[in-house]
Every structure is written in C-alpha cells, then in structure tokens.
Amino acid sequence: MKCSQCGKGPVLANRIHISRSHVSRRSKRRQKPNVSKRRLNIGGVIQTLCICTKCVRTIAKQLRG
Numbered sequence: 001m002k003c004s005q006c007g008k009g010p011v012l013a014n015r016i017h018i019s020r021s022h023v024s025r026r027s028k029r030r031q032k033p034n035v036s037k038r039r040l041n042i043g044g045v046i047q048t049l050c051i052c053t054k055c056v057r058t059i060a061k062q063l064r065g
C-alpha cells in the first residue's frame, strides 16, 4: 500500500540468514511503510486517506499551526 500524501511505498530489502554468527545468505524481502487508513479533517473537509504515520504527524503539526 502506498501513502497518498508522500507516495512512499514498499521497498526491497535483504532478508539475511545468520548461521554461526555471520550472514550466510541474503534473499529479497519487501519492506512496507507504516501506512494506515485514516479519516482526516483537512480544511473543513473530512477525507479518508491511506497515509503513513509520518505524514499523519506532519498534518497534525500543520493543523496546530
């Protein structure tokens, strides 16, 4: 799922396999951003957005002024 505010989406990362305290094998894994569906009041209009927690904080800060 993508953030509708900043467009942040899943990225590829390495899954590491550890044996005898060193990395023996790497495989691809998807790392998802912390995106949640939220109802936000932006300029008096209540919108439902798929938004990441970072953007939620940014918007909350803007609304406080």
Ligand SMILES: [Zn+2]
Binding pocket: 003, 004, 005, 006, 007, 008, 051, 052, 053, 054, 055
């Ligand atoms: Zn975002």
